[in-house]
Structures are given as structure tokens and as C-alpha cells.
Amino acid sequence: MSSDRLIYLPLGGAGEIGMNAYVYGYGEPGKERLILVDIGVAFPDMDTTPGVDLIFADITWLKERADRLEAIIITHAHEDHVGALGHVWKDLNVPVYARAFTANIARRKLEEHGVPEETVQTVSPWPETIQAGPFKLGFVPISHSIPESSALLIETPGGRILHSGDFKIDTDPGVGEPFDADLFETIGKSGIKALVCDSTNVFSTYPGRSESELPSEITRLVGEATGMVVATTFASNLARVRTLARAGEAAGRSVVLLGRAMRRMIEAAEATGVLVDFPKVISAEEAQDVPREHLMLIVTGSQGERRAATAQLARGKYRGIEMKEGDTFLFSSKTIPGNEKGVIRIINQFSEKGVDVVDDSSGLYHVSGHANGPDLQRMHALVQPQIMIPMHGEHRHLRKHSRLAAENGMATALAVNGMMLDLSGNAPTVVEYVDTGRTYLDGTVQIGALDGVVRDRIRMALNGHVVVTAILDEEDEPLGEPWCEVMGLPETGSSNAALVEVLEEDLNQFLMRADPRTLRNDDKLEEGLRRIARQSAQSEIGKKPEVTVVVSRMR
């Protein structure tokens, strides 16, 4: 009997929505050959990751086993699935496989890091397959909110896994392949050991709605508008972008695409043939000669991103275009939790300009790209897996999805990032806990989430920063008085004197009275000065700042 095993190890995406990175392995325990499915990013926020540019899974575990890695698979071109490819590829150095549109985007990511484009190999959809070590891999077309999304059929000597990727059940998604229930039923009939399945919308209790429900409503809205119409959606949702453009065209409006991501996506989609019949567009410059009631702008920034076109139009002019009283702005999108304040700020800015904002509260202008609860159950039923492993969700989503499967008699396990499951038996078992975490791209540097860099920034933001400098002469006697620089603190406090002066006086008192042992010892001296600065600030302004002490000795 073979001792080989089939393992599943999420490094990212299980316990959060974002930064997807799933490892599968097959072989002798500890020597499994591996594949990585997706390597995406999550986005920073001011609360927990101020100043950070991007977040992705810590792939140290995989890096240390790069010699066992056969391939990287990208299921679709959303940033949370492909966004980190360029940042980590050199540490892994294996071929990347994806379908044409996804490959086009993946190559752009690698190009920015000087990785040759041949690294990404374009694959055809299932039933064609590729072989990567012990894995036979098929890219099964599945509907989602971006073209050419794929579920991944992973065949190994230890059994067949269907990794759903992100998906919804939409038989008429506009752009990209429709959901083909027969196909998944057929795959299911071949015997699926484990379905590893998207959990994003498990809490939605009604069947998901089709992209095809939107064109009529959007066309009506644009047709009835009188001023300029501007609409935002995710640039990667090409079906939606085309629907918006066609609605503009139908209303006799010239269509303008604004925002880099918007133009880049259309380019990639046209280059790979996934997008056809896209209406003619004009440039922002040309738009300036068109009466506003004959314009339809499609722009980036549906999540309120400060530098995107939407936010810039809300603040003022963007590329010569300015919105005015009587114009309409449409959010053909939903606001991702955490982005509400930014989006609301923009809506209020538009309100100040007299622009009518139409958001998704009516449900008429947006549908989700993920399968709802009933759709997930339908997928389970089509594929009939022995085991259902929930992925792509926060803990609450994974738990709910797992329960759903258990209620329907499937074996299941809730595996969060770092939990390695052995899928070889009839039910999944946890065989190892792997240290995982997050890597922050900060400027051009990759730092660990626990390096303390971001923690220090948060502390400075909450408490302000005081730098205390003291100079000691050759005999370890203070040379002059210590001085302070403060940043992010009020200028004056309870005594109505300058905070800096109050601190400096207290610090000087301390230094004058310090015994020689303290003065000789850098650590003691720093600790003493820090303590005094914090106490002094606390009594003066009711706040204990972060303190950096610089002791300089004239030796």
C-alpha cells in the first residue's frame, strides 16, 4: 500500500477574504510534490496597516520547499488571486499556468519585475489538461465577474480534487463562459474526492442573480438621465463595463473610459479576444468638445480609492472633466466592508456639487460575482464530493459553509491558513500546523506583519512622537540641557507653557539629579529619560507619547 498522501494547505484566503494562496501536495509525507493555486493580495487600511502598499501571504514555508514546487496556477485575474505574483515569483521560480486572459494579466505583473513573459504558459480549458509532477490539471470554465475564470480539476493518484476558484452560477454572464451545470455533473460523476469551494456569499439565502438582469435597468437609467452620466464598477468586470458602455451608446452618448485600470483591462480583454463588440470610445480630451448630455463616462474607483477617477471627480476636475448640478453618478458596484466611509465621503462631495448619485441600494444596478448559499448547495449536489472544504472566506463564512456540507452528509473540515489537511482518507484530518502570516509590501521593501514597523507607526499615530536628545561629555556629565522634538502633539498643555519647554525642564531636572551610574549607562539613562518624558506629557496633556531617546557621548 502506498504511503503517499494528498494534502491541502491554505497559506492565504482561508480565514479572510483576500490574498488567496492555496497549496496542494501529493507524495510521501514531507516530500510531497507541490502546486500553488493563486497568489493574490489584500489591501491595507489605516486601522491596521497604515502606509503599507500591499499585503500578501507569507510564503516562507513554500520558499523553503521551492525545489518541490511544480507550478503556480492562476484561476482568474482578480488582484486577490494574481496580485502578488510579481512580488513573489523570484522566490519560487516555477512555471505559471493560466488561461489566455488571465495569462495576459499575469505577464504584465511579472514584466514589472523583469521576469520573462514565457514564464506564464497559456493553457486551454478542460478537457485539455497539463501535467505538473503528479498533478494532472484541468482548467474548467466557470462563471464569475471576470472573463475566463476557472475551477481547477486536480487529478492525482490519491484522488481527484475540484478547486472551485471564485464562482457564481450564472448561465448568462454576458462576457465569459456561462455556468455549465452538465459539465460539473459530468466531472462529479467521474468521482470527486474533495471539493474545495468558494464561501464568500454563503450567508446570502436567496439564489444569486444573473449579470443579464442588469442591461435593461442600466439602459433605462442612462436613457432617462439628462446631464452627463458617469458610472463606476470594477474594471475587471468586463461584462458590466460593456453593459455600461452599450447603455451610453444606446442613449446616443459618446463613451469615455477613465482610469488606468479600466483601459488596461479592456486592452487585455480585446487582445485575448474575450471581449468583442465593445462600443467605440473617445478620449477625455475629445470629450471636452462633446456637450455633457451626450457623454457617458465609465470610471475606476468604485471603492472610494483616493487616487482613482471617482474620488478625483468628486473632489474637482479630472482630466479636464468636471461634474455639475444635474449630472448623474452611478455606483454599479457594492461597497466592500471597510470602504463605507470613503464611499460615503464621495457621495457627499457629489451631493455638494448637485450631482444625483444612484447607488446599489435598489439592487437594480449590481449583482455579485459569488455563489449564494443555495447556489453553493447546488454546486455540492452537482459535484457530489466525498469531502467539502470551504475556502475564500472569513472564519464565519467557512464555518457556515462547513455546516451546510455536514448537514448534507459530506465530510468536511474547517481549515484556516496554516492548517495542513490530509485528504487521503475518507475524511480530512489535520496533520500539521504551519506558521503563516502576512507580508507587507512597504514602498519597495517586503516586511513581515510582526516586524514591529507598522506597530510603531500605529503607536505614533495614536500617541504622537517625542525625540529626546542628551549629550554627555568625556566625563559622562551632561553637556548642556537635554532637548526635545515633538511631532503629532499639542503645542501647549495644562500649564499653558510650551509642551516642549515643560518636557525639557523635567528632563533636565532628572539629568541634573541622576547619579553617575545612571549617567554612565546608556540603557538606564535612556529608560530614565523616556519615563520622565512620558510622565511629564501625561500630566501636561493627558497622553503618553512614543519616546525615542538619543544619547550622544563626546568620546
Place this chain on the structure above:
Amino acid sequence: MSSDRLIYLPLGGAGEIGMNAYVYGYGEPGKERLILVDIGVAFPDMDTTPGVDLIFADITWLKERADRLEAIIITHAHEDHVGALGHVWKDLNVPVYARAFTANIARRKLEEHGVPEETVQTVSPWPETIQAGPFKLGFVPISHSIPESSALLIETPGGRILHSGDFKIDTDPGVGEPFDADLFETIGKSGIKALVCDSTNVFSTYPGRSESELPSEITRLVGEATGMVVATTFASNLARVRTLARAGEAAGRSVVLLGRAMRRMIEAAEATGVLVDFPKVISAEEAQDVPREHLMLIVTGSQGERRAATAQLARGKYRGIEMKEGDTFLFSSKTIPGNEKGVIRIINQFSEKGVDVVDDSSGLYHVSGHANGPDLQRMHALVQPQIMIPMHGEHRHLRKHSRLAAENGMATALAVNGMMLDLSGNAPTVVEYVDTGRTYLDGTVQIGALDGVVRDRIRMALNGHVVVTAILDEEDEPLGEPWCEVMGLPETGSSNAALVEVLEEDLNQFLMRADPRTLRNDDKLEEGLRRIARQSAQSEIGKKPEVTVVVSRMR
């Protein structure tokens, strides 16, 4: 003919939800006698106000006219209406009027600042009135999500204003007076010049639901639960707190109140007689001897506040109580925009513990305290004002509410903070723009929003902080090399040397080559060192930090 005029000036609350502060004036232009209606707070967030404790309206304008101020009126005891009273009262120094329950809370606020409790005068509801200068004021009971909320009937020689306060139309609110349509109709018939009206829920298109719809559903939920039940809501929503407690009692559970605000509110409500028949409660200590399936906890922290009971229970034990698999946690509340991430974090923490979380997505366990669109129109119709001024809302709410009034033939104006309206004529006119803004309570210090303190904190959080120190001797020659302290920045960058060393080397190069004029001039020297530090960091780590330069001269 009298030249006296009747003015309205929002200092806070018009253009935002929170920090309400509305001024009314009557008299000769520029010499009007004034009243202030409400003085509340808004809550800080990491995005825009890191480290700040509370936010309230900048009352400089009022302070400079304190001799013309007759009274402060508090319409109800929510923090966004009374929370800043203690912080600003000494600058205004006038009597405070409120109904009994509100007065109880207001006195506690003043007591913390050593202001005598007689400052707050308890008033009886309309038709009783008080006189404050030219204003005859009546506190008209109106339903909201806290007891004894009042609309304010402001009678002046220039006409009658009805200031709605926060309200909903609820004829069975459980605790507090029911909405009395006849009363408002009667008041309307006496002739209302201007209705100044709550706009919070203007976008909700269905009539508001009554608090009385909740007890049966909540009782059913608690009755069916098997483990411990913990529920959170706003402590000030005493009807809800009582409903939750009664549901616990009905299920044979002992009721425990956790969180300071929860106990304080019950105390104030019982002391002033607005809350009767509240079930017997036991302490957290006593709860430890009660089997978990016989416990019902009602706790603070529905908005995910990190230090409140809910967040602490999600993280671990709180006052000896720990939630476990099979327990139920109920959010009998809605999440205020901006708080989503914190609340979701808590739900996931509960999920990890195996606790079943019930939120408001079903609509069964929470109703709003504000009038919806149709209710606002009903209020307009009851009161039949000549002018409708929207307040208590962001710009988008005020705009929508104003439109609603205009469509129904009322005169209206959209006045945001700082816009002074003259209400003397048939339609409102803007007569002045007053400088307004926000005051931050930061530790124990009040700082202006534009003082730069918080801006510097945000910059440090986004960019990190470098402190450069250089010492120059009596001849303005560098004494040793300059040195750096960095906080919130990666330790190493592209050259793989310590960032600090790279910076120090570049700074030293600069200093060595600097001409005597630069070395003699503090400003030039600082500017040069800052520029070098930023350039050097940019090339090393791809980020331009905040830089503080300290030049010290041995003179």
C-alpha cells in the same frame, strides 16, 4: 416695523451625523439673543483622527458672543447631543435646560468637570414652557430610541420654530412617550414658521417600524437558545434593554448587565422614574454560579468598540465570563457606517469560539430610532410649516430632505454648519457664513482640527519618522557625523545595509560638502538635511518619511 430678525445657525450636525450644535437667535442683527440647542460629540477614527478622544463642534463663534447666550437646551441624552456639554460649559457659563432623564445625564457630564449640578434645570414637558430671553421654550415629547426625547417649540416675536430633535414615529415605543400625532397637529395649527427637522433616515423609503415589533421575536430567539445568551444594544435604548432582559426572564434565565454605560443608563432611568418593571439582575460574580443555559447577559459594545464588553468577550474572558461553543450572541443593533470592520472582526472571533452570532440582517431584532422618508413627510404634513430646514444629516441627507419639502410646496434651504439663515421672511435667506470647524479632545487638551497635530500623526503613520541630529561647533563646523533615529520604517532596504547607516552616510556626505553659508544658516541646513534624508530613503526603501531635523550648535 421691527428690524429684529430670527436666525438659525448650525455649528455642528448639519453636514454630518454627530456633534450636534444648533444656535437660534432673535433680536437686532448682530445683537441677537441666542440659545444653543444640544452640544454633542462625534467619534474619532484611525483614518482621519488617530489618537483623538472625542470630537465636537468648534464653538469659538458662540464663545465670543457668550454674553448674548441665554441658555443651553439638551433635547435628549444621546452622546451626539449632550456629550460635549462638560467640555464646553465653562466657556459659555449659562443655565442648561433639559427634561428629568436627560438632566440626570447632563449633570453627570458637568460633575466630571466640577460644574455644580444646579446648572442643569429640569423642565416639564410642553405645554409648560420656560422663558430664556426672547425665547419661550416648550419641550414637546417625541418618540426616539431613548426616553424623554423632545422636540423643541421655540416661540419668538418673529415666529414659532419647531426643532424636531431626533425622532421616529412610534406610537408604542415601550419606554418613553409614544408619538402623539394630535399633539403635533395642534402645534402645527398654532402656526409654525419653520420646522427644523431630523434627516438621518430620509433615504429609507418605507415607513419606520415600531419598537413594539421586537419583543415577540427576541423572546422567541432567547427561548429557543440552548447555551448562554449574550445580547448587545445601545445602552441608552432602555426599551430595548428591557425587552432583552424580559426575554431572558421569560426563558427562566438570570439577567446580567455588563459594561459601565449599561449600568449607568439603567441607574439614571430608574432614578428618574422613566424605567419601571425592569427585571431583577444579578452581578457578574453571581453569574458564575449559574449554569450557562440559565444566563442572559446584556452588554455594551454593539459598534465593536475595542474596550467594551462585547469585544472583550470576543477576545476571551470578561469579568470571569467566557463564551463557548453552543452559546448565542445577538446584535440587537445596526452597525454604524465606519464600524463594519470592527464588528466583523468580533463576529469572526465568536465564530472561532463556536458561538452562534445572530445579527440584524433578518430585520427581526432591531428597529431604527429615526423617522424614515414617509414618516418625515407625515411630520411635514402634521406640522405644516412655512419653511422646512433639514438638519441632523450628511450633505446627501440634507439635500434629499430639502427636495422632499420643496416637492411638497414648502420653502426650504440647505444650511450646512456655519451657514446662518434668516428665517424672518417668507423664505429662508443666507445672511452670513460663520467659520466653524471641529475641536478635538486629545488626552486632556482641546486642539483645533486644523492645528496640524493630527495631520502630523497621520503622516508619521503613513510614512514613518526619521529624526536627524547634527551638531556643529563654535566655528559652525560639523562636530562628528550626523546621526539618525528612525521609527516605523523597515530596518534594511535595497542595499541590504541598515537603513540608518545608509541615511547617515548620505547625510554626512552632504554635511561634509556643505558650504559655510549653509552651515551657518539653520533653515538652510535643516532643509538640506531633510531633503537628503528623504531622497536617500526613497532610493533605499521606496518611501519618503517624515523628517525632523535637530541642529545643535555648541555656542
